[in-house]
Amino acid sequence: MGIEPGSDEPDETEERGSMTGLENTNVSSAVPAQYPSRRALPDAPLLNAARGTRPSHRPVWFMRQAGRSLPEYREIRAGVGMLESCFDPDLVCEITMQPVRRHKVDAAILFSDIVVPLKAAGIDLDIVAGTGPVVADPVRTAADVAALPHLEAEEVGAVARAVTLLTRELGSTPLIGFAGAPFTLASYLVEGGPSRNHERTKALMHADPKTWHELLGRLTDMAITFLRAQLGAGVDAIQLFDSWAGALSLADYREYVLPHSERVFAELAAADVPRIHFGVGTGELLGAMGEAGADVVGVDWRIPLDVAAQRVGPGKALQGNLDPALLFAGWDVVEREVRRVAAEADRALAAGSTGHIFNLGHGVLPDTDPDMLTRVVELVHSL
Numbered sequence: 001m002g003i004e005p006g007s008d009e010p011d012e013t014e015e016r017g018s019m020t021g022l023e024n025t026n027v028s029s030a031v032p033a034q035y036p037s038r039r040a041l042p043d044a045p046l047l048n049a050a051r052g053t054r055p056s057h058r059p060v061w062f063m064r065q066a067g068r069s070l071p072e073y074r075e076i077r078a079g080v081g082m083l084e085s086c087f088d089p090d091l092v093c094e095i096t097m098q099p100v101r102r103h104k105v106d107a108a109i110l111f112s113d114i115v116v117p118l119k120a121a122g123i124d125l126d127i128v129a130g131t132g133p134v135v136a137d138p139v140r141t142a143a144d145v146a147a148l149p150h151l152e153a154e155e156v157g158a159v160a161r162a163v164t165l166l167t168r169e170l171g172s173t174p175l176i177g178f179a180g181a182p183f184t185l186a187s188y189l190v191e192g193g194p195s196r197n198h199e200r201t202k203a204l205m206h207a208d209p210k211t212w213h214e215l216l217g218r219l220t221d222m223a224i225t226f227l228r229a230q231l232g233a234g235v236d237a238i239q240l241f242d243s244w245a246g247a248l249s250l251a252d253y254r255e256y257v258l259p260h261s262e263r264v265f266a267e268l269a270a271a272d273v274p275r276i277h278f279g280v281g282t283g284e285l286l287g288a289m290g291e292a293g294a295d296v297v298g299v300d301w302r303i304p305l306d307v308a309a310q311r312v313g314p315g316k317a318l319q320g321n322l323d324p325a326l327l328f329a330g331w332d333v334v335e336r337e338v339r340r341v342a343a344e345a346d347r348a349l350a351a352g353s354t355g356h357i358f359n360l361g362h363g364v365l366p367d368t369d370p371d372m373l374t375r376v377v378e379l380v381h382s383l
Contacts (some may be wrong), residue, residue, distance in 0.1 A: 037280040038234055038273075039167055043173045046106045047061060047236060050274035050296050050317050052354030057107035058342065060380040061176070062373060065099040066111050069370050072098050082127040083119055086112045086145060088368035100173055101376045106357075107174045107237070108166065110230065114180030114241055115188060117226040120159075121151040123189075131193060138192035140204060144212045156229045163233035176276070177235030181242035182219040182260040189215070200248045202324030205256045212246045216260040223264050228363075231271045239276040240264055240294070246281025253285050258292060265293030276319060280362055286311040302362030306347035314352025318345065321361040327372045328365075338376055342383050 041047055045055035059160050066073055073095060073165075077085060085091050095111040115133045119125055125137035139145060153160075166175050188202045190192070205212040225237050233249060240261060265275050277289050278298030290297050290312040299308040301323035308318060326337050345356035358380045364373065 006008075010186075019320050022113060033377075037234060038231075039068070041172055041174055041236060044106070044172060044236070046357055047274060049355035049357050050237060050276070050294075052317060055355070056316070056359055057381050057383055058356060060358035060377050061105040061107040061109065062099070062103075062360050062364050063109065064094045065109060065373070067364060068366035069153065069364050069368040069373070070098055070102065071370075072102075072349070073183050074147050081114060083116070086116050087120075087158045089158050089162040089360055093165040094244075096162075096166055097169055098171065102370060103377050105173075105377055106174050108170055109176045109239075110159075110163065110166070110178060110235065112178070114243070116159065117151050117156060117179065117222045118189070119220060120226075121149045122155075122156040123149065124218075125188075128193075135189055136195040138200075139186075139189040139215065140200065142208070142214070145211055145215045145218065148215075148218050151225045153225055153232075154242065155230045156226055157189055159226075160229045160233040163230055163235055166265045167318065169233040173235035175234070176237045176239055177230030178241060179264075180241040180244065181240050181264070181277075181279075182223060183242045183248075183257045184241065185219045185222070185298070186212075186215055187247075188268070189219075189245045195244075198244065202248075202252070203251070204220060209256070212256060213260075220260045220263050224267050227264070227268055231273065235273070237274040237276065238268065238271075239298075242277070242279040242282070243286060245279040245289075246283075246300075248285070250284055250288060254288055254356060254367060258288055261292045262287075269293070277321040278301065278319065283308070296355070296357060298359070299361065305341065305344040305356070306351065307354075308349035309351050309353045312353070315354060317357050318348055318353050318356035319356065319357040320358065322376075324360045324362050324365050324368070327368050327376075331372070331375065334372060334376065335379060338379050339383070 011226060045057055046059035048055040049059050049356055068074060076094060079275040092111045096108050100108050117124060125133055128134050134317055173378050187198055189199045190204055274296060275294045275295035276298060277292055280300050282289060283303040286308055293318060296319050299305055299318055299320035301321050305318055305321055322341050349356060
């Protein structure tokens, strides 16, 4: 799944204390000078959990929380294409706000798509219903890479304007900005669209590593530019989605991917906001992903959080990881599984993780009952 978490396309007191084992301190309210639009949100539970300080309650948000599961979303998106929606600041603002109003989640996730910076830079692609992003001219040679356009900040000005609108609407709720990681963006460009086996991508990285690293370097520049535009407009945290990284071996990830994701996080460190890293099917990569530089490592549903904590190592917060399919199993099952995830997270915290942000292990599925999500939020807040 390479689609943004907000999109619709394919794809108690003692307990709180035990969640972190840290003093009841809050994040600094200082705003870095280079990002004057940043809001000071010292009491935001998500930001506190991400930074390793004690939140007032366990924070929760959902990847793809603004999408086809919400009737109000389907209504406002009727007849409007996905990419068209992503470049309409007023529409982005409204869609991003919908799950915050309905579910009372602890963070908004910017409504967008990971291919938005590619489109903004001038790459010929579209999001095809039932398929996902489709690239008109796949990138498979050194000449193709050399011809790639560079992304300029003004080309994603509509996204920045949407962020500005949102920071005025959200009050004390943090806004998470995001970008697709260089590898996942590369996989779309090389394959020409979604792929089950990523055969062309893997062939390029092994047969022509020089061209591969040049491609990843250019996409790293794009991701940094896209995220800096969001940070400059005021997002409170960022998440880097490496949706397809789980297709790689650990050795390939370390050699061909990690240095580029690491550069994204390193060049954004001065923003002093929580940085989250997430991929699907990445249980075997969690240690390396933790090394990339994020403050929070997202975990999908395939691995328990306490096991993930051992792989990631101490000093990082974890995010996750309820299986989104279980939201169809009825409330008794959902309640049991939410409590199980929270218990595994508490064991992870006891073992050295610095915080827990409750989330699904992937995005909300389109036919999910929105009321189930609201009930999950209420339950997590009560734990």
